[in-house]
Amino acid sequence: MSNITFNTPVVSARLTTKRALELFFACGDQAAETFFRRTPGLTPNEMGVTCFLRHSYTGSLLTIKKSYAPFIVRMLNFLFDQGVPDFSKATPEHITNYAAHLKKSGLKPSSVQTHLAVVKAFYSLMIDYGMLVGNPAKVFRNRTSRESAQAKRVAGNKLPGALTKTLGETQMDELLAKISHEAPIRDAVLIAFLYYTGARAVEVARPLTWGNIYDTGEDGWFVFLVGKGGKEREVYVPPQLLDMLMALRRKIFMVTPYVAAPGLNQFPVFSNHKKTDVPLDYNGIYKVVRKWGDHADVRLSHGQKNLSPHWLRHTNATHLLDKGATLEEVQASLGHANITTTQIYAKHNHRKRAAGRHFES
Structure with a gap:
């Protein structure tokens, strides 16, 4: 330069x-x-x-x-x-x-x-x-x-089970900021998509196509996902993620953002760099997430590396609950068959949601 x-x-x-x-x-x-x-x-x-x-x-x-x-x-x-x-x-x-x-x-x-x-x-x-x-x-x-590493160690030691593989909001913000500047647009959008939607890697590799992302009108944009056992669900696409998806579509196909493009409905959203009709497979998705997690030095409390798509799914659930989403809303978004699975993510933030806080108002 x-x-x-x-x-x-x-x-x-x-x-x-x-x-x-x-x-x-x-x-x-x-x-x-x-x-x-x-x-x-x-x-x-x-x-x-x-x-x-x-x-x-x-x-x-x-x-x-x-x-x-x-x-x-x-x-x-x-x-x-x-x-x-x-x-x-x-x-x-x-x-x-x-x-x-x-x-x-x-x-x-x-x-x-x-x-x-x-x-x-x-x-x-x-x-x-x-x-x-x-x-x-x-x-x-x-x-x-x-300082951040020390805080992560302290917080990580208090989280049970799968929640030790949940990124804090600061970690997630730093990861998204870093990849937005340093990663290829496909990789950056993939990681943001897994975080904002809580989608499983297998759901993206099915493959997820451009026809699965659509405008519902007043309710906004949604993505159609097929989960375990063929269970179908719609997940809301927040504006910041939608902007990134439109930028990716424009980069690959030179299509104006937000303009309907039925001809792309069968093309995978996340494809091979050289072949737009070949979807990124399950292993490829894991490699992309792991690569940029390592690059951004994302670690667990005990120092283990290798960020995975399921970390991002755990993080999505935890952050949604922290921001006030109900268990039922998160259950529907993640496609959990049983709400007891969703309740696992609620255990860590009981202090933030302590009933006594209502006295403060």
Whole structure:
């Protein structure tokens, strides 16, 4: 990747999310270097955020608008208020102070980690573009990794049975953020699909086709899955996953997102890289998940590696219950024949749902 140099003076100004999005749309599909030559007078922060948003875009405008753009603008404006109008002048201390600022702002721990994951990705990309020397987020990343590992060990030792193979929300956020930047789009979407739907690997390898994903109108988009014993079920597809699926479809078939394409109904959603009509089989799905789990250094409390599709299924159930879903809703989503199977996932969060908490209201 060629280096980008600044030919314009630093102009002290706070950046807005609106301005960041204007630059992203103005740049479009052209190379960042070309856009900068045609748009003189941009500040380093404007150039940096343009590069980052363009690089991060995989077809999901919702992710750009709701996550990447506001998260990066928030960090840049924090630096501005600290007397650092140029992101490349930030120090590890500045990034550490920003993390402390996020924690004090009332955000949930998982949200703080998501913000920081975006910041880390931003600075890593800026190094790739040659826009700075030295990564101010690196020291902080090493420290938080150690703290996170310690927290995972403590939490993991309290979870019985299969729940020791459940990723925490912070772990899952970090995994999704990492693969969205570093994995091929098929692999990134596959892992996100297994997590957001709780589908079994065998259900995806059956194969799952584009005809199995459909718009129901007011109720939103659903995916049709066939589980154990031929049991059929519909699972809701949340917007963030739907955006990724549409980006994958566009990448493979050059089809406009959300436009009906009946001709693709028999094609597998997750196919061989070179043959779009050959589905990824059961072993291939496991290899993809294991590869990127290892790459992201996802581990169990006792240090075992090898992330599997069933980890993601366990994680889906646990996170849904944590977010307030009922046992019956999770049972239907996962296709459990008996609700006692679903109840296993509810045991770990009894403290969060203690009846006495109702007195607080």
